[in-house]
Amino acid sequence: MNQGKSILTISQYEWRRALARKKVALLILFTILVEFLPFAVITLLPLPSFIQDVSGIMWFIGALTPHFFFLQFVALLIGSGATAEEYGQGTADIILSKPISKMSYLIGKFLGGLTLFSFIALLTTILAILLSTFTFGAQSYLEFAPVVYFSLVFSTLVFFSFGFVMGEVFRSPTIAYLIASSIYITSFILNPFLVFANSLTGDPFYLDISRALPTWSVQNFPIIISQELFLGFDSIPFISSGPVIGGTLIEAFTGILVYSSIGIGISFFRFLRTDVTKKSID
Numbered sequence: 001m002n003q004g005k006s007i008l009t010i011s012q013y014e015w016r017r018a019l020a021r022k023k024v025a026l027l028i029l030f031t032i033l034v035e036f037l038p039f040a041v042i043t044l045l046p047l048p049s050f051i052q053d054v055s056g057i058m059w060f061i062g063a064l065t066p067h068f069f070f071l072q073f074v075a076l077l078i079g080s081g082a083t084a085e086e087y088g089q090g091t092a093d094i095i096l097s098k099p100i101s102k103m104s105y106l107i108g109k110f111l112g113g114l115t116l117f118s119f120i121a122l123l124t125t126i127l128a129i130l131l132s133t134f135t136f137g138a139q140s141y142l143e144f145a146p147v148v149y150f151s152l153v154f155s156t157l158v159f160f161s162f163g164f165v166m167g168e169v170f171r172s173p174t175i176a177y178l179i180a181s182s183i184y185i186t187s188f189i190l191n192p193f194l195v196f197a198n199s200l201t202g203d204p205f206y207l208d209i210s211r212a213l214p215t216w217s218v219q220n221f222p223i224i225i226s227q228e229l230f231l232g233f234d235s236i237p238f239i240s241s242g243p244v245i246g247g248t249l250i251e252a253f254t255g256i257l258v259y260s261s262i263g264i265g266i267s268f269f270r271f272l273r274t275d276v277t278k279k280s281i282d
Helices: 003-019 022-044 049-053 055-068 070-089 092-096 102-136 142-170 173-201 205-212 214-229 249-273
Strands: none
Touching: 003 022, 003 070, 003 102, 022 055, 022 070, 022 102, 049 055, 055 070, 055 102, 055 142, 055 214, 070 092, 070 102, 070 142, 070 173, 092 102, 102 142, 102 249, 142 173, 142 214, 142 249, 173 205, 173 214, 205 214, 205 249, 214 249
16 A cells, blocks of 8 residues: 555544544534524624624634634644554554554544544634624625634644644543643643733743743734734724734744644654554553
8 A cells, every 4th residue: 555545544544533532523512512602692682882893704703712712622632532542442553564654654643633623623614604694794804714714723733733742642542632731721821921920020021931832823823814814904803903912923833833843743753663552651
């Protein structure tokens, strides 16, 4: 079997395997429900003036909101179970007993999980467009939807990679998910405290630390891009003001690239140099 076909086969297998996991299915369902609920509530209540002001671009807000929290946990869950579950079930060594190289196997697992997440993100983006159109009427700037979508997927690569590397290191999906999630939550919580410390002391060092956190790049990359796309749409506060601690598109892009590369690099280095029959870390 050639390498390209092996990678495709493993990727397709990863889709089926991940979707069969109840935790993944439930989290996907919950994420979709989170997409529906705000629009359902809005239809039952009088529209506040600030929502009326942005009604023509609610598709963007609807697409961006799950990205900040729920979609990150979907990515972490898919990534952390990609290889870890195979070790626990003893299927990794069975698959690799076939004419499939370790490199093809791991690339297929990574791309399978990533494309599955990309499909889920696409689903939430399409739902945001449909629900906002149904609730608020014709939407503006829909020509930028593909760019917004790809910015969301690219920025989520960080925590997908974190989940993936933790699964490879600890070889336990539960431990991998808990540790990777803890990194996300800690980074998420630290950011406002660092911003607050800067406001009290005026020391820019706190903002430098905040920009170095993985969540800064993940959260702000789509926002900074949206500033360019929706230039002049000043009625959207979090677009017109941009990141609260400054930073540029290049900084956000670099942060995503660096953190993702670290996770991917460690995953491949460890997998290619260790025994796949070893089920968990000592």
